Amino acid sequence: MKKDDLRIIKTKKALYNALINLMKNKTFEEIKVSDICNEALVNRSTFYAHFEDKYTLLSSFINSLKDSFLNELNTNTKTSNSKEYYTEVIKIFLAHIEREKDTYLSIAMHNRDSILVDIIYDVINKDIKDKFNEDEKLKESSIPKEIIAKFFFGAVVNVGIYWLYNIDKYTKEEILNYLILLIPNELK
Amino acid sequence: MKKDDLRIIKTKKALYNALINLMKNKTFEEIKVSDICNEALVNRSTFYAHFEDKYTLLSSFINSLKDSFLNELNTNTKTSNSKEYYTEVIKIFLAHIEREKDTYLSIAMHNRDSILVDIIYDVINKDIKDKFNEDEKLKESSIPKEIIAKFFFGAVVNVGIYWLYNIDKYTKEEILNYLILLIPNELK
DNA sequence: AAAGATATCATATAAAACGTTGGATAAATT
DNA sequence: AATTTATCCAACGTTTTATATGATATCTTT
16 A cells, blocks of 8 residues: 555545535534545445544544644744744744635534634644743743743634634734734733 | 433433543543443433433533533622623633533543533633623724634633643642733733 | 556445334332 | 333344455556
């Protein structure tokens, strides 16, 4: 099973797309493996050749989303300056939401918001934590660093999710500005 | 089916407890209706007399958690003063986490964090939004009220969840203080 | 372009879990 | 104490899962 075989790439992509499509109209739990296969025009036995079950399929897809976001982070954040670093991260975060909005909205449509929250938190926690820990300014604070981190992570992510649902109401730049205003200067 | 029949109350409670117990060791998806019934010492046909499926069971339990939190909110927030109102809400929020920590940790154990996030957001959004909208101070801000709300809701909830996982590391009072420090005075 | 490798398909099958039913029993309400 | 009714038990058909096998189609390699 060389993973670069065209057939494998094709069927996996078909299964991913099928799942996301079905999630526009159905709860994830309501979706059966056979539904996914029918939608993807893939035989059921082929499905099981690649994934244990639909949960593995979903989390595999989620991981690919995470990876693409992490790549953007690594390639687009050049500044070592911590002040600018945070706004750059937020910029990339918002760009990610904008680009993947259809996917995220499909997932959110007939499912719990939280699948979305899970994805985004995971991504953010993975990479940004370290930078946060190196931040010299935060060491002076009387509030534990980890709590400051959780506070503003939660804040930014929640605004991001709100924007996802109201993406035509505000531009990316507006949201960015609001966030910059809301985050105190000592952290910016 | 009068819902105040002792037998009904008993079996429902048994099913709730069974589910929460099982979630300490298994994913919600791995848990079968028969598992819940065995754990609860309740016949499977009785289960179906009360709930459509395990999803209905879970969300019914979640609703009861939400109700208990909303009750605390309504009975314990007397102040019309908006400054003090927010800190009171946070106090009640932290007290709720502390009292229900075993339940929440069971749910979180082998499941996505986000089930928890879902619960808490739902509760908070339901009741506190209105107060937020009435807040005169916020009308002066250049930032849309809804965004300010999402920002600080996300922040507080995320700190609360962090505390749930590290409940022995900080006291309730410490967390409260940190949050008060992190929320700017104009909003307090 | 042909040969070889292998992913996919079609089909079959067993097991697991779902969801419902009807009558007997036990527990509650009045 | 009489009546109501929730629970139990056991059985049943259906759906879905998960796996296996050989034939076919597609991709890779040379």
